[in-house]
Amino acid sequence: MSRVRVAIVGGSGYTGGELIRLLLFHPLVEITQVASGSQAGHFVHSAHPNLRKISTLRFCYPDDLTSCDVLFLCLPHGVSSGEIERYRTLAPRVIDLSGDFRLRSPELYRRWYGHEHKAPALLSEAVYGLPELHRSELSEAALVSGTGCMATTSILGLAPLYRAGIVKQSIPLVLEAKVGSSAAGAKAGPASHHPDRSGAVRSFEPTGHRHTAELIQELGQPGSELQQLVAFSATAIELVRGILVTAHVFLNERLDERAIWRIYREAYQREPFIRLVKERNGVYRYPEPKILAGSNYCDVGFELDVEQQRVVVIAALDNLMKGAAGNGVQALNCMFGWDETLGLTFPGLHPV
Amino acid sequence: MSRVRVAIVGGSGYTGGELIRLLLFHPLVEITQVASGSQAGHFVHSAHPNLRKISTLRFCYPDDLTSCDVLFLCLPHGVSSGEIERYRTLAPRVIDLSGDFRLRSPELYRRWYGHEHKAPALLSEAVYGLPELHRSELSEAALVSGTGCMATTSILGLAPLYRAGIVKQSIPLVLEAKVGSSAAGAKAGPASHHPDRSGAVRSFEPTGHRHTAELIQELGQPGSELQQLVAFSATAIELVRGILVTAHVFLNERLDERAIWRIYREAYQREPFIRLVKERNGVYRYPEPKILAGSNYCDVGFELDVEQQRVVVIAALDNLMKGAAGNGVQALNCMFGWDETLGLTFPGLHPV
Amino acid sequence: MSRVRVAIVGGSGYTGGELIRLLLFHPLVEITQVASGSQAGHFVHSAHPNLRKISTLRFCYPDDLTSCDVLFLCLPHGVSSGEIERYRTLAPRVIDLSGDFRLRSPELYRRWYGHEHKAPALLSEAVYGLPELHRSELSEAALVSGTGCMATTSILGLAPLYRAGIVKQSIPLVLEAKVGSSAAGAKAGPASHHPDRSGAVRSFEPTGHRHTAELIQELGQPGSELQQLVAFSATAIELVRGILVTAHVFLNERLDERAIWRIYREAYQREPFIRLVKERNGVYRYPEPKILAGSNYCDVGFELDVEQQRVVVIAALDNLMKGAAGNGVQALNCMFGWDETLGLTFPGLHPV
Amino acid sequence: MSRVRVAIVGGSGYTGGELIRLLLFHPLVEITQVASGSQAGHFVHSAHPNLRKISTLRFCYPDDLTSCDVLFLCLPHGVSSGEIERYRTLAPRVIDLSGDFRLRSPELYRRWYGHEHKAPALLSEAVYGLPELHRSELSEAALVSGTGCMATTSILGLAPLYRAGIVKQSIPLVLEAKVGSSAAGAKAGPASHHPDRSGAVRSFEPTGHRHTAELIQELGQPGSELQQLVAFSATAIELVRGILVTAHVFLNERLDERAIWRIYREAYQREPFIRLVKERNGVYRYPEPKILAGSNYCDVGFELDVEQQRVVVIAALDNLMKGAAGNGVQALNCMFGWDETLGLTFPGLHPV
Amino acid sequence: MAAHCPECEADVEVQGLMVGEITFCPDCNAELEVINVEQPEVALAPEVEEDWGE
């Protein structure tokens, strides 16, 4: 079987680099081109030093892209929606890791992004590329959207409880994300200056964070948005890769721990990339993002306060993997009907 | 004026070491003795290497303590309440940094600590040593309790809103604390082993955390506990010193930002150790614990979601300073009617 | 072809865990048993949380080990030499990652370890398991020794210059290693307590470090020890995995940069796990251990001071990979005549 | 006594910010102006968030500087020497923290900086502002130079051995500096981007580092440069503040440990900011930069290899304190004949 | 056929174990005592709460 030909735009960035790393080892894929405006002509290892001696690929100019089977877009927010027509002429299937095509509704987009979408007609067509929730739609999809890294963590942590119909939606849902510095991309600036960023515990967008919109869309009933008030805040911490979300959910009935276990097991026991983590002993009792660096797992745990009918949900992943490029490769695997784990078997390190 | 004679029990630990550091430079205090079971005979700089060449004090055995004016107890939870009678014979005024005398009500203690208090009769007498809330009681107090480091952060962040009567108490209060490794003390073990603790984002006690009890006591109406459901969870992050608490509070009326500013200013403008931090520009827009290391400040900021009538409160401090020893010295200053900032003027570093 | 049956002793430690991780994905190997005194009965993922859902192996008691094709020993220094006879009855080929069988000469051992070797007769038989230097001896070896992590870094960095005969041996060789906390193993203690170990720049064994002996043995002329004075010191820094060695070598003739390039290229161009890193631009100009975490590469770079006839050699690796378990698997591949990269293709991450 | 009026140029940078922090608490100094091109009009706490509520100073434009008693220059290399005439009209005494006036000899400057000095006539007049070596010259000095942070560490560590005449100068002196990110200043760029700089062990200028020139000047015989070959290399590590230098020195006679102790004690026992650190037990056996953050100490330790006649010297300090601003304030204290510790009593933190 | 963990209901393999022997839950790591092997059953072993150090 000839390999599927994949090209990448924005390949000098962090999600682009991660895609290159993954696809170079993918048995059914061939990377044909990697585009970068700033690095054209350079070897990919000049931007991604881990790829030295592994690939002799060079970046091409974005304008020199030729046609391929699948095109990955790894561009800053707002860029791909402005050029999506051109990109779609290059490939029958496009996977866009940015926020541009995550929302189905132009209204939801406007409400959370503060401006009109540039290609609203495409929104209903695009698939929210989270295999755990949209696996079947992916097989036919021509335009797939990547998912927000903190949104993915939150949604994978909470979806089973929402699907089970046990969440009391009259109480606001509060989520707190802790996130590493790579989530902000490869561009240097004062906010990422090491003496200031190092050891930081930095609140950003304590209200109004755009990833909230994805939660509203994906945790709602199929076809309708969640009407529950969602309070999402994020804190940047000392970490390069990784996200941990802590969410407080109130139940509409009194359940015991085993009931919650049952709900999660039913939801996730066949999922290759979700692990339930909840131990009574040891140091790693709940999900811990550091052991996920480089892996495609999303680890999910919980703690129940029986009296308060409150579940604290704890979910973790690597923002560049299950939160971006790894999930993109998993979606690609779904789109072609392949084993979803192809190219994604690295288990993560310990200690690290 | 002769100096006040202060002794410290548990001086080989982290809060004990911080007290020694502070009191060595306090103009009106003299350290008479520092007790340690494990380090007796050693110079204090053998446990606290920063004090080399600064002090030639040596640790004594706890049994060799003689009388003094003020005795600080820096012992693990549960120890001081068992030996409090003996300690009170040594000094007319005792400041206990542990959790043993923080709660006024034996019932509240039992509910959150899971067992009976060993000296319940003393609970009503002890003062919760947070000057910002109990300044006047401190001047006469013979038994003063230190405050929980995460509780202090939370209480200082939230008290103005509760005092102003604008919190809608039918919605649960959700707080998420991010905390450094020194909060767990000087004792080594698997949980503090560097390869595992480094880079950790570790949930601990996602439900049932004991500091919750202090919030219930201190945020309630004077004389009665808070009846609102309090959901407090804590996450250990890569940090040695420092705590940041993010709290989500819902308002019972529609207020704008200026109203919130006004409430905080009125509450804190005369407080020497509280700073309001909320900037529209720059990298340090909200409280940031790292620049507080070694300082006695608690920085408080907020963000308002007008539509949701939600305030995200963000508060930060150094757990060993305003969260323990620094606050203890401030309380000492109050007890003797001194300028509260004596011995506490170090401003913190930047960058760090 | 049936898989080679491999067992591991000391499987609850860091090098043991790394071996399990690697061998679970090795196409020609099957792990039959993993022994641990302290964790017997537990799943391997209770000690190595990254292996959750990847393996359902459980630790067995060391006494319950049965025979296998290859036995890996991952025990503290001094243990394996005392029990080597028993271990050799279990498997025809033993790979010992400890320091017990690294030196060929009982005298060199006594000089650097300060006591007599427990099984001196075996020393001459054991092979120093560094494929780059002892590839051919490995194919027949029954007893293979792992290599010191800092020694490996140093030796791989320097061997080409020594083999080329260009080092002026009348000047002492000075090497400075920077090393992460995982090099000290999984056992917690005061030295690894996070508040103290975090951010440390801690000199240890500034003189007399045992890894020096391996340099003397391996950089000397085949069959005779290096007579040059070797000054090796090590500094523990804030890092979990990784070693960087900086070495200062003086040349016995005036060479230019291209000559040094030529020497390194000739030595290493066919080596799958050695990369030359020396760039004129960018941020990653020299070897950098962090991008090697989880990979089996040893990156080597240099800088020449033409006037001083001095070469600064810079070499980096992951102490648990090319510095221990990864190198052990590479040696195993050599022993069985397999492609040396089997099970070792993970390229490392960026950013990280 | 009226306070000495001090102004600062380059006050928005890291050494400038540290000076402001120190001088605000100096009992005999008043800060009259702080100049910054980029921050003019802003409060100093907008650049230095630790100074919030401590000072209401605002930055002025460099052109708006008026005369004062002492002017501190905290500018990038090469700037002050071009404008030194103007600055000297503003104040009778100038302290320049940059590298511009550290070397006495224009030739040495040209050799290491690669270009001619812009004001060579001033070089012989300026004083190398290290009180431990040039205390007496400082009292009359009109132009004082700050000292290189890594040079200071090295010189303070080695000077006693050189002064004692026990160093064998036919063997090269090898020094390896480990340094934090704040040493590179406040300007953001790709090299300081957190995801790349975090966890880095980055060699820079392995040969040809400019700080070497200061060592050659200051370790040489008074009046003549050191002719010994000096091999200085530096490695940036995960740390914000702090430097540790490891130096390997060979002796021209066989000495025991007590002889070395004696030499260091004689050199430093009256020095307020030098501590000898060499312990046989505990975790902090040698100098450790992290506990020096914010303090003005330089800690010095050593280890002797009697047989090799080699001393490994280990020295540590905070680059912004004893390595820059703190040392500058100490020099100021010397210049005015004050107690050298004024404004510099903060002891450093533990844990941290 | 497997037993069920009383804590989290995970399948717990008891084959090859003896009654009274200690095993661990693969999911929640609870320490379990084998009660019955034929009709697989396990019970929570009496547990000492570990000091978790935070």
Added chain:
Amino acid sequence: MAAHCPECEADVEVQGLMVGEITFCPDCNAELEVINVEQPEVALAPEVEEDWGE
């Protein structure tokens, strides 16, 4: 057949490039100008020393 990097002597592929075009050395990342394609040859391109920030 490849050109050789004047800096480090690495093989530098010039196939598909034109004279005057800029390429990079795969080993030392030197910026190189293609001088000749038939008889492969490259030269160091004039370089601006980057501020490396340390």
